[in-house]
Amino acid sequence: MLSGDPAALSEAGLHPRFPAELDRADFKLSDAQLVIARQQGFAGWTQLKAAIDVMDTAEGALPLKMNYLTPELPVANVDEALKAFTALGSRTAWRYEDSFACMFGGGNIEIFFRRSSDPQPVTLYLKVDDANSFYAVFQAHAALLEPIRDTPWGMREFAVRTVGNHILRVGHGESRAEDRRSTV
Secondary structure, three states, X not given: OOOOOHHHHHHHOOOOOOOOOOOHHHOOHHHHHHHHHHHOOOOOHHHHHHHHHHHHHOOOOOOOOOOOOOOEEEEOOHHHHHHHXXXXXXXXXXXXXXXXXXXXXXXXXXXXXXXXXXXXXXXXXXXXXXXXXXXXXXXXXOXXXXXXXXXXXXXXXEEEEOHHHOEEEEEEEOOOHHHHHOOO
């Protein structure tokens, strides 16, 4: 907001006092909350929060909030795993000696690697915005198991085998017209 971003200024127009009375420098968290609530069709933040609370307690809702899930892959060699996933575009977030490490892939993507004397392969599914772009990178740095394709369940996806024989399936949903034309 303070940066003067045109999109943010346009959205701030949902605030009843902006731009006439509200100085950009005075735009507070409560002002942003009001704008967010109005974007979602609520009169204010309290009403939006109440609607979210109802969704959280609705039948079938989970009783505990979960933020994200971090898989832990067993590998024979943590350094090899980090090196392999770095080639796929991630970076090492932290490590503990040679027995445990975390790789960060952007967004909310983390994978833990734990040294194991008998690692059993695991399959992970990575949802992305553009599977074609990932395919171009991954086919050069991992063993291709399945070429990129459109699935009957509406995904554009491919599969590679990574370090430790783990399988990484990568895809995006709702096949787009340009994907259907592509024979990558």
